[in-house]
Amino acid sequence: MVNRSDVHYFGAGPAPLPTTVLEQASQVLLNYNNKGIGLCEISHRSPEANEILANTKQSLATLLDIPDDYDILFMQSGGTGGFSSTVYNLVSIWVEKKRAKIAEEVGDDKEEVLKRLRKVVDEELKLDYLVTGSWSLKASQEAARLVGAKHVNVAVDARKSNDGKFGSIPPESEWSLTPRKAGGPAFVYFCDNETVDGVEFPSFPASLEGDDAPLVIADMSSNFISRKVDVSKYAVIFGGAQKNIGNTGIAIVILRKSLLPPTSAYASAETLRALNLPVGPIVLDYPTVAKNNSLYNTLPIFDVWVAGQVMAGLVTTYGTKKIGGQEDVSNEKSRLIYETLDKYPDVYRVVPSKAARSRMNICFRVHGGDADKEKAFLAGAEKKGLLGLKGHRSVGGIRASNYNAVSTDGAKLLVTYLDEYAKSA
Missing domain, CATH: 3.40.640.10 (Type I PLP-dependent aspartate aminotransferase-like (Major domain))
Known part of the structure; x- marks a missing residue:
């Protein structure tokens, strides 16, 4: 059995959610605020629903x-x-x-x-x-x-x-x-x-x-x-x-x-x-x-509750830095990945121009877009527990979506794999 902690998911959406939020969600789905009924069952016009809206x-x-x-x-x-x-x-x-x-x-x-x-x-x-x-x-x-x-x-x-x-x-x-x-x-x-x-x-x-x-x-x-x-x-x-x-x-x-x-x-x-x-x-x-x-x-x-829990977690984590704290983390993760890709120009080619590179969706090709080699790259990544890296069906290639729930450790593991693959290619 593969555990959640064994994988790092880079899918573009639906994207990963914080594990703590999902653990709380599994509880409130069954019994919200000790009411004996789950959150999906309460009225959207109830005081509880209005409180969730206000908090979010x-x-x-x-x-x-x-x-x-x-x-x-x-x-x-x-x-x-x-x-x-x-x-x-x-x-x-x-x-x-x-x-x-x-x-x-x-x-x-x-x-x-x-x-x-x-x-x-x-x-x-x-x-x-x-x-x-x-x-x-x-x-x-x-x-x-x-x-x-x-x-x-x-x-x-x-x-x-x-x-x-x-x-x-x-x-x-x-x-x-x-x-x-x-x-x-x-x-x-x-x-x-x-x-x-x-x-x-x-x-x-x-x-x-x-x-x-x-x-x-x-x-x-x-x-x-x-x-x-x-x-x-x-x-x-x-x-x-x-x-x-x-x-x-x-x-x-x-x-x-x-x-x-x-x-x-x-x-x-x-x-x-x-x-x-x-x-x-x-x-x-x-x-x-x-x-x-x-x-x-x-x-x-x-x-709405899930979204509220995600955002409340960021408020608690970053305090007075607010979203600036998450921005620092997002920037660092994307920097690590892009620097590694740029280090091996004979193996990887980042698709967008440097001035327009997304911090969230890192799109690149492997060996000029060779279909077999990209398939092998994805298979190797999956063996390492790095999932969701396949590019959008309309453009192909590889896409590492660097959303907030992707941990810095996950980004570093991807970097390690990029290094290993490039050196063995």
Whole structure:
């Protein structure tokens, strides 16, 4: 029998969870807080569930120093659902702002308002996407599916400067963002860390800052709670939980309260239909989810509890350093692995450019991508208890996902194997 302590799992998601959290989970599944029933069985509207929600929010707010003018939502659509929900909600806000401005000019003539609004939407609605990997590409494609390709501005397609493949982030001077003087885009989207392609933004883009900065949306599914984040620079941060935060089942959204009523008004369903724009499902509607404390429909409280335990553990472990403590550990683990790969250029080739290397998903090829040798590399790793190293099916190769629950000892064992394999190759 293989014990949990015998293996180190580097899978990209669902990813490993802290053993202590899983041990606690096995207990609360049977009997939560001495109630005689398990956590999956209690009502999502019970006092216990509300306490779990509050504690999880507080742990996340503490770790990331989330400002008071932001809200935290728990949704069930995963990171992929975030591709859609951001479009539904922020386009609706943009449309309503334009409608209100036109109504001020023409008064109560609804037909004239709609006529002018159609023209404004047709000519001015733009959603900017920085496409640097497989997930941001999927996000841009979902936006085009929902609102039409003419309204989606791919301001960056990293493949164009990298021989048709992802693996770099072009200089900001080469980005073609919608000009702010022309009203700017409804929002700018980017994926902070590309799980498939091993690309991570080293920092917040300077071109998205400033007093007239656009609304910025970031998908942080695979690098959530792994480094410091200036939340105030983002309108919306979202991500699925199944990488660093918890098990599959919830997505977390951090958004400015100013994007919620009464500060922001949303276009009516009638107006959106008249403009041939999509009306989003109620479970992806930020105002509805926020108003109901993420409990509009049945929230998987067990999944929230797991996420809360993971984050509370980080709060306890790192104290005043907060997420900076985990960032130090993540950086050190990735440094050890990359330095070892770079030491053997005849055996290993790191896929992304050095300036865009992900700390979370370390993608590389063995012997130039030779299929048989990569298969042998993976088999050798498995014998050492190093699991989950196979690259994504769309790109192949090797991928070591360096999430928070991967211990430093696990990273060092991987480094030892990389050394041994290279010297025997």
